[in-house]
Amino acid sequence: MPDTFLGWLVVIETWLVLVWAFRHLAISVVFWRTPWLDLRSPRFLPVEGEAPAKVSILLPCKDEQENVASCASDLLAQNYPDFEVIIIDDRSSDGTGEAARKVADADSRVKVLHLTDRPSGWTGKTYALTKGMELATGQWLLFVDADTRHHPDCLSICMAWAQRRQAAMVSLLPKMRCESFWERVNQPLCGIVLMRSFPPELVNADWSGMAFANGQYILVDRSVYETTGGHASVRDKFVEDIYLAREVKLRLKRRVLTAVSPEICSTRMYNDLRSQIQGWARIYYDAWRRNVVTALWKIAEPLIFTQPAYVMPFVALGFMAFGSQSQLALRLLGLSLLHNVLMFTVIARMYRFNQARWQDALWYPLSGVISDWIYLQVIRMCLTGQVTWRGTTYATTKGPNGGSLSDPHLHGANVGQHEAAV
Secondary structure, three states: OOOOHHHHHHHHHHHHHHHHHHHHHHHHHHHHHOOEOOOOOOOOOOOOOOOOOOEEEEEEEOOOOOOHHHHHHHHHOOOOOOEEEEEEEEOOOOOHHHHHHHHHHHOOOEEEEEEOOOOOOOOHHHHHHHHHHHHOOOOEEEEEOOOEEEOOOHHHHHHHHHHHOOOOEEEEEOEEOOOOHHHHHHHHHHHHHHHHHOOHHHHOOOOOOOOOOOOOEEEEEHHHHHHHOHHHHHOOOOOHHHHHHHHHHHHOOOOEEEEEOOOOEEEOOOOOHHHHHHHHHHHHHHHOOOOHHHHHHHHHHHHHHOHHHHHHHHHHHHHHHOOOOHHHHHHHHHHHHHHHHHHHHHHHHHHHHOOOOHHHHHHHHHHHHHHHHHHHHHHHHHHHOEEEEOOEEEEEEOOHHHOEEOOOOOOOOOOOOEEEEO
């Protein structure tokens, strides 16, 4: 056992080097076992004599004037043989409704639904999708976000994969388009944190009790969706996608799969730092079941495994400068430099997995500080039960399966006022 302070630092650094070396091995296994859908993947092929299953594509939009037409254009260009597009204008205060009507006027496959309210006990998205289902006529449902963009073969590839794997629900992890400085700094790390919470090799394993789906792109068998109770069953969840996946996989025992899909689907989630902090805090809050301990651990983990890499080289150089235990100090310096190399290369590999540039990993120390601020917002949400998102403030309570909105109205799907343009 070491009998000096410096000796203990050498032991700690040796342990941390081994941890990061193991992480290299672990992410290699994750990359190898994670499904990818790309332009080389099989497309849907109709069976002769059988009509292809119709797909209803539901596109909820809250103040998405800049996105709705582009996203709808991509969806209408899909090569799949039979589908409709339902745009739900969810209480927008900009020109979303008018943009949606123009899309519908130009293509008979588009229906538009305008919502004017949100009942208590519902999040905006879950209510919008529940109302949109009243217009859906397809045997399969595709839920997409307005900030996504789609290759013309995306739906065909996704449907072929679902049928080949006999999956009741499949979702995609799109390429994250990072076009501004703060997006490049922070977005890749946020995606990595979520993926570490829901490792693809576990969420895709039938034997695993972990379920996940990405609400930016979910394709689901309608009969399965309706058996779960649909979005009404997860009306109070801010990550309704994950909770819906749990219903399908854990309660109904049906297969749920997620694939990485950078060539056929992309998204630009949050354009500025403020919306990144607010948006990711909301996601983590519900994904971690509104558990303050999980958020605290996310703050503590980098302090244990990452921060020593920045400090130890200077500690070693300090000991060497004063000629104290120079051999141990030299060993500590070498280990700390190896710690930095292993850590940076692991992070760079993860960034590339998220389709970010490897050099963006150089901003990792800054993104770590931003992430800590996001985790503090999660802790605040856990303690106060208050979440603000897209101009709406929700009050929540703790409870089974992550709690619920504090004033739930257990209304049916026909609650509220709306008007439809078909």
